[in-house]
Amino acid sequence: MTPEGSESHFASLEQQAHAARFGTWAFLASEVLLFSACFALYAGARAHDPAGFAAGIGESAKAIGTTNTFVLLASSLCAAIAVESLREKSRKGAVLWLSATMTLGFVFFALKLYEWHEHWIKGIVPSARSPFFDAHPNQRPFWTLYWTMTGLHTLHVLAGVSVLAILAVWILRDREASTYEHRLSNGVLYWHLVDVIWIFLWPLFYLAGQR
């Protein structure tokens, strides 16, 4: 017989929640390793040419990068409050705070698109030929890493928003909030990881080493 609210191969909902929690943390660990390859490339390239990286950071859009930092930090707060709301059996509150989190995710994405557009019109493009890189060849490694790492991170933001949207729909449809509390807290863990990765990308591409 299936215990109430759990899948058939688990003895209880608690056991299922524990397994899902560990699975989520293992997945997050694999995400850390994925980004660590990029951070290793950054470390090697920066150690090779610190001046080129300082010049690249001088060109980066600090106002947008900084705004996006505060946007993601606020989104993490909203996501954490959404989990608290569901623990207090407030489905409406959880969905409301999840909606706020997703809205901030879209704000981040919109600002990122604008930032990429601004770079693109200056000729800072991920391309083999560009007048900007003809004039500033030492900045090429910085901008290659910038496009790769911010692009990969933005894909994660979009994936996170999708996960949160699915969770919001599930919570709205099902009146038994307790079965969704661990699912929501696991989904929100992913969102927080996206925030943590940006916490490191921000100084590396916008602040550290600027003259």
Place this chain on the structure above:
Amino acid sequence: MKRLVLAFVALALLATASYLTRGGLVLALGFAVAKACIVLVVFMELGRASATSRAALAVAVALALLLVGFAAADVATRDTTVSVP
């Protein structure tokens, strides 16, 4: 709720300090580590996670640090002198 809001205030203050004191890589990464720790402990509730979950994250972070550290150390200590035959 109060705990979460306080954590956000601390994150915002650290981010502001990071922006105002921009310049040094070590200092900027120090602020980033502090912010990441707050997110991990307060928002992600790492303290409430099982020992196996914490171990999974610790191993990943340790491997990431090894990879980044060795990559930077390798490039920074290479002898780039070209010997002329």
